[in-house]
Amino acid sequence: MTYQGLLHKYGHLLDLPPHTQTVSLLEGNTPLIQADSLSRQLGGGFELFIKYEGLNPTGSFKDRGMTAAVSEAHGRGATTVICASTGNTAASAAAYAARAGLKSIVLIPQGKVAAGKLAGALAYGAQVIQIDGSFDDALTMVVQITNKHPICLVNSLNPYRIEGQKTSAFEICDRLGSAPDWLCLPVGNAGNITAYWAGFKQYNEVKSTGLPQVLGVQAAGSAPLVLGHPVEKPETVATAIRIGKPARGEQALQAAEESHGRIIAATDEQILHMQKTLATLEGIWVEPASAAGLAGLAIEIGNGTLNPKGKRIVAICTGHGMKDPDIITKDMQKPLIVPPKLEALEEVILG
Ligand code: AN7
Numbered sequence: 001m002t003y004q005g006l007l008h009k010y011g012h013l014l015d016l017p018p019h020t021q022t023v024s025l026l027e028g029n030t031p032l033i034q035a036d037s038l039s040r041q042l043g044g045g046f047e048l049f050i051k052y053e054g055l056n057p058t059g060s061f062k063d064r065g066m067t068a069a070v071s072e073a074h075g076r077g078a079t080t081v082i083c084a085s086t087g088n089t090a091a092s093a094a095a096y097a098a099r100a101g102l103k104s105i106v107l108i109p110q111g112k113v114a115a116g117k118l119a120g121a122l123a124y125g126a127q128v129i130q131i132d133g134s135f136d137d138a139l140t141m142v143v144q145i146t147n148k149h150p151i152c153l154v155n156s157l158n159p160y161r162i163e164g165q166k167t168s169a170f171e172i173c174d175r176l177g178s179a180p181d182w183l184c185l186p187v188g189n190a191g192n193i194t195a196y197w198a199g200f201k202q203y204n205e206v207k208s209t210g211l212p213q214v215l216g217v218q219a220a221g222s223a224p225l226v227l228g229h230p231v232e233k234p235e236t237v238a239t240a241i242r243i244g245k246p247a248r249g250e251q252a253l254q255a256a257e258e259s260h261g262r263i264i265a266a267t268d269e270q271i272l273h274m275q276k277t278l279a280t281l282e283g284i285w286v287e288p289a290s291a292a293g294l295a296g297l298a299i300e301i302g303n304g305t306l307n308p309k310g311k312r313i314v315a316i317c318t319g320h321g322m323k324d325p326d327i328i329t330k331d332m333q334k335p336l337i338v339p340p341k342l343e344a345l346e347e348v349i350l351g
Contacts (some may be wrong), residue, residue, distance in 0.1 A: 156191025
């Protein structure tokens with residue numbers, strides 16, 4: 001049967017009100033790609049799969065929660081949605097709002113949003129407002145304004161975002177036949193880790209698919225859940241997860257604890273190294289934040305604190321590499337220029 005999007009496929013498992021009217025871009029149904037070369041590079045002896053969430057319609061996993069949140073808002077007759085965002089939520093909210101004929105307003109931290117995300121939000125017609133502050137400041141502001149005015153908040157504080165994002169856990173179990181042994185993923189505002197854990201628990205109840213251990217990974221310069229306190233001035237090249245006060249931090253810690261997993265930090269260097277390794281070894285280019293889960297896995301295996309042997313591990317790669325081209329091009333050597341002559345080309349290629 002033709003694929004008709006997440007609410008069509010999994011809506012019966014999601015806690016959405018009856019007034020919900022589906023707004024879909026045929027999100028979800030993303031590939032789970034086996035990564036044997038990377039597994040070998042990390043010592044081998046285990047199955048590694050990449051859930052390539054960058055292949056969603058706006059290039060990130062946010063589309064899963066956004067189809068649910070905007071469908072609910074649209075069905076209720078809302079006219080305007082708003083979010084604070086490090087970029088991906090903004091692009092996703094703007095696209096789904098456009099499709100539903102709603103106005104979208106997005107607040108972003110000034111100068112800290114990757115080019116592909118800002119361009120997306122603008123292309124989809126959002127009103128984009130830069131805040132001279134952090135994501136956390138912007139989130140505080142959108143909560144305040146939605147408490148005062150009839151504007152619908154579509155950050156992951158909105159429970160329907162979490163409902164929609166559970167579907168990735170369902171897809172993984174449907175594809176593998178059971179939950180993996182470990183699930184590795186980046187953690188920013190902590191909506192995604194909350195949703196995965198809820199999704200795996202729900203599927204386990206209805207289908208006995210088992211539960212994964214969850215490894216959540218923050219960027220070292222923005223690691224409130226590892227440090228145990230908010231970070232006033234979060235910093236990291238992984239701007240998607242440059243978040244100092246995660247809205248669902250408690251639930252993230254609970255997911256880690258209940259699953260006998262943990263939340264750890266990876267340095268920018270480790271994150272960028274994994275981004276490059278994944279692209280050059282497997283042909284999968286993800287944005288820096290999306291490599292954090294795998295960077296954390298590499299750290300744990302290297303330390304001997306996670307023994308992968310015989311295990312099945314799924315890493316969630318949340319956003320596409322094309323979201324943030326500058327991170328690659330800013331340090332690169334300009335590609336060589338040769339005259340349009342065969343001999344010149346031969347000289348360069350064959351030496
Ligand atoms: C690629 O877009 O918070 O822990 O405003 O874009 O659920 O926040 C993005 C987060 C991981 C972290 N990977 O997910 C936003 C925003 C990518 C992301 C995360 C984000 P959460």
